[in-house]
Amino acid sequence: MMTPYGYEQFWVKAKLFLNRAMDPSTDRTEDEKQLWAALALELLAKAALCKVSPILVAEPTDDGSHALKAAGLIEGEPHFTTARASTIFKRCQRVFRPFSEEEATKIASGRNEYLHGAALGITGIPPHAWWPRFWAQANILLTAQGADISLLVGPERVDQVETYLAQNKKNIEHQLTSRIEAAKLSLARFREGRMSGSELAKWQAPQRWTPVMDYSASATCPACSGIGMLEGSDIADRRVTEYGGNEGDHFIGIIAEIDVSPEYFSCPTCRLVLDRFELIAETELGDECFTIEVDPEDLADWLEPEYGND
Incomplete structure (x- = not known):
């Protein structure tokens, strides 16, 4: 019996969405590209969990029906539900360190506001800062499922992603330095x-x-x-x-x-x-x-x- 929570389904869909997000075409705005990337992040998180066990992406219910379907133990009902993004990110943080639920939730919240709120933009963060934060979390999920960047976006885009990852590391180093120096100054x-x-x-x-x-x-x-x-x-x-x-x-x-x-x-x-x-x-x-x-x-x-x- 085929489970509706198959790893391949999440992985292929994540690749599709990332292709749309990184498409150099001028037909898509920056907001739309970030929207596709934000959707792909949740799919990558589900794929990483699903590779461990499909049950980890099932929506928790009192009767356990979704978990049972994910495990392939029952069939016959057409409707299947995966857990909410917030639940998925919480689970990833616990098992795929250093994945950050907080960072992932910020990305998802911007997506939700863009789709359902009144704001015209997906986020107030400029693209040069948004993409390094996105790829920092996405890369952790890739590592968790034994994949690399080239398998997700293709070898021709690896250098672009590596640049974002290097930039995020520098941002973290700068944050740490600024906090330490501020603490030293205040104490003095x-x-x-x-x-x-x-x-x-x-x-x-x-x-x-x-x-x-x-x-x-x-x-x-x-x-x-x-x-x-x-x-x-x-x-x-x-x-x-x-x-x-x-x-x-x-x-x-x-x-x-x-x-x-x-x-x-x-x-x-x-x-x-x-x-x-x-x-x-x-x-x-x-x-x-x-x-x-x-x-x-x-x-x-x-x-x-x-x-x-x-």
């Missing part, structure tokens, strides 16, 4: 007593420097070398280590640890905030996951049966 002004009025009031206002995500660990701030907080919600790996006495002694217990992908960093000393994975990845903070120890009970569903609660 505060310590030297050169802040006054609203600036000082804002600096001294009570702020929430407690973790806002599921997992956190202390980390050295790249701006002031103080102690900040690195946070994340997605577990990259889990492991347990036995501890006890000498060889032959009875088992005493285990240490459970998890590796977490960093997603957010904040420093209460200089007020630096890095709220995107791409920014963290440009620092030493993003070189690898951070590790924390957890209660073995938290991994009860993952551990082997002998580590259970019997």
Whole structure:
């Protein structure tokens, strides 16, 4: 039985839309080109998920009918529904790092406003800035499904896309540099007593420097070398280590640890905030996951049966 959520269907349609988006013809306006590209991004996201399992693109329902159809377990009903773009992007962010749900949603929101709203343009972002942001997300989805740029747009357009990707990397580097330098300057002004009025009031206002995500660990701030907080919600790996006495002694217990992908960093000393994975990845903070120890009970569903609660 053929599932309506086949990988090939999404992939071919994404290629078609990208061809329209990159068509050099003057018949299409820039807004129309960005519209086709935005539609293609959602299709690429569905293709990437579908290659893992068609169930991942099915619209969730109480009776599970769409998931069952995606799995090829039921047939006979002509109507099939995939999950909303927001749901698709959330799932991609969790499994295809460093895909950004936020960036993808901005692209989709511009598309929706252009189609259904009163605005004449798809976005206020100029093309030279919009396309690097688009290709940064699209390229992650290509990598996730084992494809490359040439397979999507053809070898003659690879250089154009590579230029956009290089430009996006520079933009991220510039954002990181500007945030770090601003944090250093603000801290120096505060310590030297050169802040006054609203600036000082804002600096001294009570702020929430407690973790806002599921997992956190202390980390050295790249701006002031103080102690900040690195946070994340997605577990990259889990492991347990036995501890006890000498060889032959009875088992005493285990240490459970998890590796977490960093997603957010904040420093209460200089007020630096890095709220995107791409920014963290440009620092030493993003070189690898951070590790924390957890209660073995938290991994009860993952551990082997002998580590259970019997």
